[in-house]
Amino acid sequence: xxxxxxxxxPLGVIGEIRARFPDEALVEQATADGIPTVWVPRAxxxxxxxxxxxxxxxxxxxxxxxxxxxxxxxxxxxxxxPADFTVVYHLISFERNSDIRVKVALHEPxxxxxxxxxxxxxxxxxxxxxxxxxxxxxxGHPNLQRIMMPRTWQGHPLRKDHYARxxxxxxxxxxxxxxxxxxxxxxxxxxxxxxKTADEDHDYMILNLGPNHPSVHGxxxxxxxxxxxxxxxxxxxxxxxxxxxxxxGERQSWxxxxxxxxRIDYLGGVMNNLPYLMAIExxxxxxxxxxxQTIRVMMSEFFRITSHLLFYGTYAQxxxxxxxxxxxxxxxxxxxxxxxxxxxxxxxxxWFRIGGVAADLPQGWERLVREFxxxxxxxxxxxxxxALRNTILKRRSIGIGQYSTEEAIEWGVTGPGLRATGLAxxxxxxxxxxxxxxxxxxxxxAVNGDVYDRCVVRVEEIRQSLRIIEQCLNHMPSGDYKAxxxxxxxPRKDRTMEDIETLIHHFLSVSWGPVIPAGECTMxxxxxxxxxxxxxxxxxxxxxxxxxxRTPSYPHLQMIPYISRGMMVPDLIAIIASIDFVMADVDR
Amino acid sequence: MIGDVMMVVGILGAVVGTAAxxxxxxxxxxxxxxxxxxxxxLWFLGIGQVVADMIKIFTKDDWVPPFADRxxxxxxxxxxxxxxxxxxxxxxxxxxxxxxxxxxxxxxFVLAMTSLAVxxxxxxxxxxxxxxxxxxxxxxxxxxxxxxxxMGLSLVGVVIQAGSFSLNDIVLAQQDGxxxxxxxxxxxxxxxxxxxxxxxxxxxxPEAEHELTAGFHTEYSxxxxxxxxxxxxxxxxxxxxxxxxxFFGGWLGPxxxxxxxxxxxxxxxxxxxxxxxxxxxxxxxxPRYDQFMRFGWLVLLPLSLLNVAITGAWVLMEAGS
Numbered sequence: 001x002x003x004x005x006x007x008x009x010p011l012g013v014i015g016e017i018r019a020r021f022p023d024e025a026l027v028e029q030a031t032a033d034g035i036p037t038v039w040v041p042r043a044x045x046x047x048x049x050x051x052x053x054x055x056x057x058x059x060x061x062x063x064x065x066x067x068x069x070x071x072x073x074x075x076x077x078x079x080x081x082p083a084d085f086t087v088v089y090h091l092i093s094f095e096r097n098s099d100i101r102v103k104v105a106l107h108e109p110x111x112x113x114x115x116x117x118x119x120x121x122x123x124x125x126x127x128x129x130x131x132x133x134x135x136x137x138x139x140g141h142p143n144l145q146r147i148m149m150p151r152t153w154q155g156h157p158l159r160k161d162h163y164a165r166x167x168x169x170x171x172x173x174x175x176x177x178x179x180x181x182x183x184x185x186x187x188x189x190x191x192x193x194x195x196k197t198a199d200e201d202h203d204y205m206i207l208n209l210g211p212n213h214p215s216v217h218g219x220x221x222x223x224x225x226x227x228x229x230x231x232x233x234x235x236x237x238x239x240x241x242x243x244x245x246x247x248x249g250e251r252q253s254w255x256x257x258x259x260x261x262x263r264i265d266y267l268g269g270v271m272n273n274l275p276y277l278m279a280i281e282x283x284x285x286x287x288x289x290x291x292x293q294t295i296r297v298m299m300s301e302f303f304r305i306t307s308h309l310l311f312y313g314t315y316a317q318x319x320x321x322x323x324x325x326x327x328x329x330x331x332x333x334x335x336x337x338x339x340x341x342x343x344x345x346x347x348x349x350x351w352f353r354i355g356g357v358a359a360d361l362p363q364g365w366e367r368l369v370r371e372f373x374x375x376x377x378x379x380x381x382x383x384x385x386x387a388l389r390n391t392i393l394k395r396r397s398i399g400i401g402q403y404s405t406e407e408a409i410e411w412g413v414t415g416p417g418l419r420a421t422g423l424a425x426x427x428x429x430x431x432x433x434x435x436x437x438x439x440x441x442x443x444x445x446a447v448n449g450d451v452y453d454r455c456v457v458r459v460e461e462i463r464q465s466l467r468i469i470e471q472c473l474n475h476m477p478s479g480d481y482k483a484x485x486x487x488x489x490x491p492r493k494d495r496t497m498e499d500i501e502t503l504i505h506h507f508l509s510v511s512w513g514p515v516i517p518a519g520e521c522t523m524x525x526x527x528x529x530x531x532x533x534x535x536x537x538x539x540x541x542x543x544x545x546x547x548x549x550r551t552p553s554y555p556h557l558q559m560i561p562y563i564s565r566g567m568m569v570p571d572l573i574a575i576i577a578s579i580d581f582v583m584a585d586v587d588r
Numbered sequence: 589m590i591g592d593v594m595m596v597v598g599i600l601g602a603v604v605g606t607a608a609x610x611x612x613x614x615x616x617x618x619x620x621x622x623x624x625x626x627x628x629x630l631w632f633l634g635i636g637q638v639v640a641d642m643i644k645i646f647t648k649d650d651w652v653p654p655f656a657d658r659x660x661x662x663x664x665x666x667x668x669x670x671x672x673x674x675x676x677x678x679x680x681x682x683x684x685x686x687x688x689x690x691x692x693x694x695x696x697f698v699l700a701m702t703s704l705a706v707x708x709x710x711x712x713x714x715x716x717x718x719x720x721x722x723x724x725x726x727x728x729x730x731x732x733x734x735x736x737x738x739m740g741l742s743l744v745g746v747v748i749q750a751g752s753f754s755l756n757d758i759v760l761a762q763q764d765g766x767x768x769x770x771x772x773x774x775x776x777x778x779x780x781x782x783x784x785x786x787x788x789x790x791x792x793x794p795e796a797e798h799e800l801t802a803g804f805h806t807e808y809s810x811x812x813x814x815x816x817x818x819x820x821x822x823x824x825x826x827x828x829x830x831x832x833x834x835f836f837g838g839w840l841g842p843x844x845x846x847x848x849x850x851x852x853x854x855x856x857x858x859x860x861x862x863x864x865x866x867x868x869x870x871x872x873x874x875p876r877y878d879q880f881m882r883f884g885w886l887v888l889l890p891l892s893l894l895n896v897a898i899t900g901a902w903v904l905m906e907a908g909s
Contacts, residue, residue: 229878320873320875569723570876570877
């Protein structure tokens with residue numbers, strides 16, 4: 001699994017790139033996930049990306065992720081171009097149904113490369129994030145500001161030489177001078193964001209919506225330039241919920257990081273564990289038994305239902321309908337009762353394990369699941385009457401915050417927000433994982449891509465999730481709930497006291513944690529809010545070398561200014577509700 | 589004389605007391621409709637919650653923001669209580685039970701007072717010197733000014749039929765049949781307008797928690813907030829009592845020879861409307877501000893004019909034949 005140069009394949013996307021850049025030394029890298037990965041010289045980056053987006057027959061139209069790796073301490077990188085830092089571009093082609101990873105090597109102290117904001121609008125925030133966390137400059141970026149860390153922060157946290165724990169840092173003293181400095185840094189400077197306070201004949205109001213506001217779903221700030229109640233310019237400001245989840249990944253064992261993933265999309269519960277574990281399992285070469293896969297699918301779908309129910313309720317609430325959210329919380333409790341009986345926990349069970357799940361299903365689980373399946377559909381019918389068919393709610397949401405499929409792809413929108421524009425693209429169907437290919441379900445879509453359609457799609461997804469759960473219930477395979485593999489953690493206990501080899505593996509895996517072979521792997525799931533990926537780099541140790549978490553909500557929020565221009569403040573609230581984000585998922 | 593004073597104090601006390609109780613009633617009723625309990629711990633059925641809330645609201649730090657216009661900021665919550673309670677003064681609870689006696693301009697006085705109440709919201713929002721508050725105040729002003737028009741027009745039909753602005757006369761004119769029948773259109777329009785005047789969900793646009801955090805009273809705390817809070821419930825009581833007086837015959841109803849029966853009828857009818865207001869809050873989402881204004885001017889205004897024309901024509905025809 002270690003990174004090696006492969007022979008040039010005549011076909012495939014990398015062959016196509018080579019054909020266009022015959023003189024360049026393009027290095028192809030093999031990765032555990034099989035995503036074509038190519039190292040491009042910095043000077044050729046923009047041309048290569050432009051080619052991928054515009055010049056190929058079935059182009060890579062979505063900038064799915066943009067991140068960086070501090071390579072300076074990495075041991076196992078034989079065959080890769082020398083680099084102090086690597087910037088990684090991850091693109092998706094819907095026509096080909098495949099991905100490509102483009103990497104650029106950078107050397108200290110010359111840490112800069114051309115910005116691609118002119119190519120993809122959603123590169124804006126990603127480049128700001130890389131600048132903020134790695135200190136890599138992007139030439140030509142319109143406003144290269146810190147995005148996660150406070151503006152007053154010193155250093156770039158995801159660099160290997162930046163401390164990871166507060167105890168390693170200088171003692172924090174919040175004296176008055178510092179308070180003043182931090183407060184001043186939070187003040188809105190309208191010009192900096194392209195906002196105007198006055199025009200020739202009238203003034204604008206600059207309104208600071210958030211970070212504490214009833215409708216922003218967490219600590220999220222939108223700076224608004226208002227003309228009356230009409231939004232002239234909206235500028236989202238994130239980072240208030242940043243906890244350094246990616247940095248923590250470099251300090252936790254592969255096993256002990258699992259609970260942290262639960263708290264990324266905190267409504268997604270165990271569904272967050274899945275891409276992380278799938279990436280580890282791929283690098284370690286673990287085959288997950290069918291029963292474990294099906295249990296994972298079932299629990300993931302339960303969390304999709306609870307997350308969508310919360311969306312449904314708060315969506316109705318944000319357009320001023322008071323009651324639905326209470327009914328939906330009742331349903332969520334019913335779902336959580338099942339989840340609790342199975343996993344022993346409610347919102348953040350951290351229940352999946354490397355190689356399977358933590359325990360087998362409890363006795364009598366079928367009855368609980370069956371009860372929930374009997375309960376839910378008639379409630380959904382009630383909600384249809386209560387919320388979706390309400391004229392006022394429709395007036396508030398139809399035609400609001402509309403975008404087309406092309407715009408969605410341009411901005412990196414995935415999940416229900418993409419399907420609401422009419423594109424039937426669901427990762428569970430497009431690239432089935434964890435046994436989704438064995439299930440019979442539809443991909444709900446809508447036509448207009450507005451606030452209302454995004455709700456309709458999610459409601460229908462609840463029904464499809466119920467279908468999937470029912471199939472899990474009826475066809476639950478027998479067998480192991482965890483793989484019989486030495487790296488499955490914690491290892492199965494039955495052979496531990498029988499032979500010394502198993503005992504040693506057991507001891508090492510639970511004391512140091514498993515050692516995952518060196519390599520790189522991105523694994524993606526169709527999470528509650530869109531595509532959620534974990535891009536793991538293992539350096540052959542007990543801890544991840546780099547944990548990149550690509551979350552769906554991050555690009556979705558970036559689109560807010562684009563779809564809320566010219567709308568009114570209440571429309572913005574409806575748009576925010578329809579995006580269905582949690583700030584933990586944005587800031588990580 | 590002493591009897592009069594006692595009646596005044598009694599009625600006003602009852603109204604404010606009921607308004608305070610409504611906090612509990614509303615929370616329990618909403619709980620019932622929303623599949624949850626509501627406050628149910630303190631005393632019988634949780635009724636002690638009212639007392640606890642009162643203690644809390646009276647003892648809270650009554651903070652005036654340093655950036656606010658202090659005088660106006662303090663005055664604004666008082667205005668809402670004063671004007672609404674003044675309007676209550678002319679409402680005939682029973683023939684003998686009303687504060688101001690029988691005024692021949694009773695209805696006009698009520699409308700005048702509810703119009704004045706908008707100053708409280710407007711001044712409160714303005715004096716707060718806060719952006720959310722000012723947006724809320726602007727919305728409140730526009731909403732109240734617009735809906736005042738339909739509120740007044742929707743009642744013209746009632747006045748034509750009763751031939752008087754006196755609320756007592758209007759009740760007595762309904763002895764042969766409540767006005768809800770012939771004035772159904774007026775009733776619906778008045779109800780929507782009254783809901784808009786009370787600033788309650790679904791028409792709580794000046795507050796619109798999800799958009800403006802708390803709208804015009806964002807900066808208020810302690811008892812000043814409490815005045816707005818209780819003032820809202822007093823105006824709910826006022827609206828409900830007006831609905832029963834104007835369209836449902838007020839105190840009229842079979843008395844079974846019992847002297848207190850008119851009071852029971854009035855309280856019963858008013859209570860039903862109060863509960864209906866609470867039910868509306870639980871059931872309907874909030875329209876967008878501009879949609880709501882458009883609905884008022886393009887739908888309610890023509891309808892209320894139509895109502896006036898039809899009622900007038902009908903009354904003239906009756907008189908001619």
